[in-house]
């Protein structure tokens with residue numbers, strides 16, 4: 001809960017800063033770009049990375065980070081209120097395009113969503129990062145080792161002894177518990193606790209109030225608390241790789257955007273992204289600082 | 305209307321879970337209210353006889369009212385963990401002030417002349433309490449209990465945020481899924497519960513009064 | 519044996535400069551109506567409440583029927599003593615019948631016994647028996663006072679403690695209630711301690727008056743003696759004994775009348791309860807020096823002469 005507050009404050013501050021910056025300095029040599037993002041740590045960090053790299057390459061950047069859900073960002077992008085934001089492949093496919101995946105292969109899905117967007121919205125996807133921020137189930141390392149529990153198939157066998165704590169929507173959605181059960185079998189749990197807040201879900205797991213928790217692949221807590229993500233061995237969940245997306249027309253006007261942003265992608269694997277998220281969620285470091293330190297460390301940005 | 309029909313269908317599809325959530329909700333509210341009554345009615349009677357002590361105690365308990373219910377829930381977590389106990393404690397804390405304040409005021413309000421007459425007629429402490437003080441204090445005590453009941457039943461919806469279940473689960477689910485019908489599966493029964501607690505306790509009050517007077 | 523005996527009773531409230539009751543001793547005989555009279559705060563209520571142990575004496579002893587009151591459980595003592603409090607103190611949530619039956623029920627009487635008793639007492643207090651099922655708020659103040667008295671009489675106690683029972687009642691109702699009380703008392707032979715600070719009420723009702731000041735007894739004597747020979751200036755002033763007409767209006771015919779001498783003069787007659795002021799004005803208007811006193815049936819029982827009136831007003 002309390003981690004949300006600095007984030008909100010930050011959003012407000014950044015919005016303010018962006019507005020001031022705009023008024024005082026006017027357009028840079030190459031023009032102004034507006035970066036948007038959803039409102040959780042990973043998206044703030046990615047948004048900052050895009051923004052800082054573009055600034056370093058002569059663009060004036062306006063930040064609209066933490067705007068909200070996929071729907072809001074998609075509309076803002078199409079209507080030109082923002083120019084670039086980080087989106088996930090399967091979110092684009094399932095939520096925006098509302099298509100079925102042609103296969104569970106991540107490259108195939110990337111290609112499918114890229115084509116779909118180009119055709120329907122004249123939006124283009126830049127290079128995807130290798131990390132997979134998909135839905136997941138996690139247990140503590142202790143539980144994993146004591147029970148030899150590393151895959152969801154194994155969980156399906158042992159579930160009757162275990163208590164699960166999950167987000168409210170997990171109990172209803174087809175890519176939640178109903179989908180898991182359809183694929184892996186009945187999977188009855190000793191107790192099913194509905195927990196609205198992610199922070200509280202992890203707290204419950206660490207306190208031993210639950211044994212299995214719903215998570216996302218790159219949640220900072222996974223590394224921070226040394227949790228074990230159970231392998232989705234029957235591939236219920238499609239891959240959620242992130243990429244910057246923007247209108248084709250924007251790219252046509254500013255061809256160098258792809259060259260500026262694409263180098264970030266290969267640096268972000270599951271572990272790296274989770275660590276960066278943990279710096280924000282667990283260590284309360286500001287996302288812009290996390291992004292800057294990372295980019296400098298990787299040589300994409302020069303230290304001041 | 306469509307939302308109501310979908311809501312009805314959802315209840316039908318999830319009967320067992322609905323019944324279980326309803327049971328938990330009733331249990332949470334009932335136990336919290338019960339503990340508050342068992343604690344506060346005697347305490348109120350006792351304080352009504354010790355005026356010097358009464359003011360600080362009443363002020364302290366009234367101060368509880370300032371803390372929002374959700375804050376009480378979250379504040380209880382570090383001490384009690386994420387379980388039903390935390391919800392019981394938070395909801396009980398919520399029910400304490402109205403029951404205590406009304407009990408105290410009710411027993412303070414029994415006219416001194418009436419109590420003196422009763423003692424002068426030769427009633428002992430118990431007879432005075434049961435035959436005179438309690439029936440006269442009952443309406444105000446019950447008003448406090450009714451207030452507490454409505455507060456507890458509606459606040460029990462927040463128990464979902466600490467994983468204690470109850471009808472609040474449907475509200476959180478509906479909200480996360482942007483589904484009005486699912487939210488209504490939680491909201492409508494809670495409203496009905498609050499309403500029927502009013503009616504039920506009102507009826508109980510009338511029957512108790514009649515019984516105590518005789 | 520005296521029904522009530524008080525022996526050097528003292529009541530010292532915590533934080534009070536002087537005792538509220540400061541060493542009072544007295545006895546009350548069977549069938550006697552004793553009025554406790556004195557200014558506000560002189561200790562009347564305090565003395566009364568010590569008799570039924572609503573207050574505990576600081577020192578001294580009180581005996582009821584020869585038993586020290588602490589040798590009887592307080593609840594049992596109280597059920598034996600009728601109590602009418604300063605404010606009526608009726609139980610607002612109980613019907614008139616239930617109010618009146620309070621002590622009988624505490625004594626575990628059967629309904630078949632207390633229910634007729636309620637009607638009997640309502641009738642005695644000149645209240646309609648239909649009032650049984652009403653609640654106190656549905657009665658006038660005077661009617662409530664009467665119910666309060668009926669309630670005190672319910673279990674037929676030998677002793678009644680009455681603390682300004684006619685306190686907030688208008689003069690006419692009050693006079694009627696006073697008359698009822700005297701009738702009841704004379705018929706039922708109760709021993710009554712009656713608190714008032716109304717001098718006329720005291721003189722009208724009392725067999726003996728105990729005049730109190732600041733917790734002490736200033737004079738304890740029958741009304742006539744108090745009026746005719748007040749023990750000191752305080753008593754004289756309290757009674758208003760200096761005023762001739764007041765003295766005449768305070769004294770009753772039966773307090774001065776001479777024995778019936780067998781003659782009747784055919785003129786207007788007096789009743790024993792008439793005031794001497796009424797007697798004087800009757801004498802003046804009928805131009806007679808002597809008047810006959812008759813009872814309820816009109817039978818002559820005594821005479822009052824102008825000389826007796828003069829003696830009564832001078833004998834100070």
Ligand SMILES: Nc1ncnc2c1ncn2[C@@H]1O[C@H](COP(=O)(O)OP(=O)(O)OP(=O)(O)O)[C@@H](O)[C@H]1O
Nearest residue numbers: 531532534538557558559560561562563564565715
């Ligand atoms: N419960 C009490 N505690 C302390 N002091 C008291 C208490 N009751 C009475 N007193 C004091 O004792 C004194 C006598 O009071 P009491 O009530 O006996 O007077 P009273 O003669 O009945 O007066 P009134 O005619 O006004 O009823 C008063 O000074 C009063 O303030």
Ligand SMILES: [Mg+2]
Nearest residue numbers: 562563564604
């Ligand atoms: Mg008094």
